[in-house]
Amino acid sequence: MKSNVIEYFMDLVRIDSESSCEKDMAVKLSADLKDLGIETIIDNANQNFTSNSGNLYGFLPGKIDKPPILFCAHMDTVTPGKGIKPIIKGNKIVSDGTTILGADDKSGIAEIMYALKELKEEGQDIAPVEVLFTVSEETGLQGAKYCDYSLIKSKLGYALDSHKIGSLTIGAPAQNNLKFTIHGKEAHAGVNPEDGVNAIKIAAEAIKDMPSGRIDQETTCNIGTIKGGNATNIVPNEVVIKAEVRSHNHAKLKEICDQMINVMNVKVALHKKNDFQASVDVVCEQAYKNFKLAENSPVVQIAKKAAKNLKLSDYVTIGGGGSDANIFNEKNISTAIAGSGMNEVHTVKEWILVDDLKQGVAWVKEIILEYSRN
Numbered sequence: 001m002k003s004n005v006i007e008y009f010m011d012l013v014r015i016d017s018e019s020s021c022e023k024d025m026a027v028k029l030s031a032d033l034k035d036l037g038i039e040t041i042i043d044n045a046n047q048n049f050t051s052n053s054g055n056l057y058g059f060l061p062g063k064i065d066k067p068p069i070l071f072c073a074h075m076d077t078v079t080p081g082k083g084i085k086p087i088i089k090g091n092k093i094v095s096d097g098t099t100i101l102g103a104d105d106k107s108g109i110a111e112i113m114y115a116l117k118e119l120k121e122e123g124q125d126i127a128p129v130e131v132l133f134t135v136s137e138e139t140g141l142q143g144a145k146y147c148d149y150s151l152i153k154s155k156l157g158y159a160l161d162s163h164k165i166g167s168l169t170i171g172a173p174a175q176n177n178l179k180f181t182i183h184g185k186e187a188h189a190g191v192n193p194e195d196g197v198n199a200i201k202i203a204a205e206a207i208k209d210m211p212s213g214r215i216d217q218e219t220t221c222n223i224g225t226i227k228g229g230n231a232t233n234i235v236p237n238e239v240v241i242k243a244e245v246r247s248h249n250h251a252k253l254k255e256i257c258d259q260m261i262n263v264m265n266v267k268v269a270l271h272k273k274n275d276f277q278a279s280v281d282v283v284c285e286q287a288y289k290n291f292k293l294a295e296n297s298p299v300v301q302i303a304k305k306a307a308k309n310l311k312l313s314d315y316v317t318i319g320g321g322g323s324d325a326n327i328f329n330e331k332n333i334s335t336a337i338a339g340s341g342m343n344e345v346h347t348v349k350e351w352i353l354v355d356d357l358k359q360g361v362a363w364v365k366e367i368i369l370e371y372s373r374n
């Protein structure tokens with residue numbers, strides 16, 4: 001490991017690890033964890049999806065007799081994430097503008113690793129710590145979903161995967177994914193269009209009447225992709241629409257999904273020609289459940305106290321996105337999302353402050369010490 005967290009972070013972002021290609025990261029981090037005296041295991045989560053690596057798990061026994069505490073981050077990045085060339089401009093680290101930076105989520109990884117390194121070098125007596133670096137988070141939380149949970153003993157944890165150091169996201173919505181496959185009837189557009197049933201027209205009528213955008217404070221809905229048709233001279237017989245609904249409220253999530261399905265069924269039923277009736281196949285699947293941690297829960301209080309000890313401006317917030325923390329909470333590991341300093345993620349303008357990387361290390365250290373003290 002490099003002699004400071006900045007250089008270490010720069011090394012990590014130079015290792016390509018777009019989703020499903022995390023192996024080089026897992027190998028590097030596994031070696032670094034072993035240097036810190038931490039045993040590692042790479043699980044077989046990737047037998048359930050396409051990736052060249054499983055999740056990397058590490059366990060540090062610690063000297064204080066307490067259950068372990070978990071720190072997580074994801075090893076994968078979005079695209080374009082190959083050949084990242086990090087550049088330091090004053091207090092800011094950016095990419096060269098042709099790729100993302102990968103601070104999402106390598107800032108979290110670097111901060112966890114460096115906190116453990118410094119605690120070791122300082123000879124601090126701490127409680128046991130578990131680390132989990134997941135794969136394929138950006139492609140549907142797949143590593144977290146298929147993680148080998150028999151390895152994890154912690155009941156509370158932090159997923160470092162958010163913006164401001166000192167901030168905690170303590171709730172996130174559930175998400176359902178919907179897929180509609182509309183079946184119309186093919187016909188020659190010039191010779192006998194009257195025999196056809198146009199699937200694109202049905203899709204347009206349905207979409208027009210479907211809920212969309214922000215529904216209320218806790219619910220959103222988006223029709224994200226539509227595919228159909230082969231040529232202008234064919235009445236199209238199939239359209240596939242994909243949509244998502246998110247809500248912090250389970251009843252509302254179901255209500256909006258039901259509304260969308262109902263609108264679709266009504267519109268499809270209106271289209272028949274002779275003995276042909278248009279139809280639709282509907283798939284509505286839960287991507288992940290929502291979670292909400294109480295403000296007075298230990299996982300929130302410990303991180304707030306640690307932020308206060310360091311004079312960081314701490315605050316708690318409710319998020320609008322899903323992350324590995326949704327899955328961990330589903331598995332009864334009370335997990336808050338902690339800020340690691342990343343900004344403008346999923347864009348080629350992504351950046352992080354040098355000072356924030358250092359403060360992130362200090363915060364993780366202080367959380368471990370605060371947990372160990374009480």
Ligand SMILES: [Zn+2]
Pocket residue numbers: 074104105161
């Ligand atoms: Zn992330």
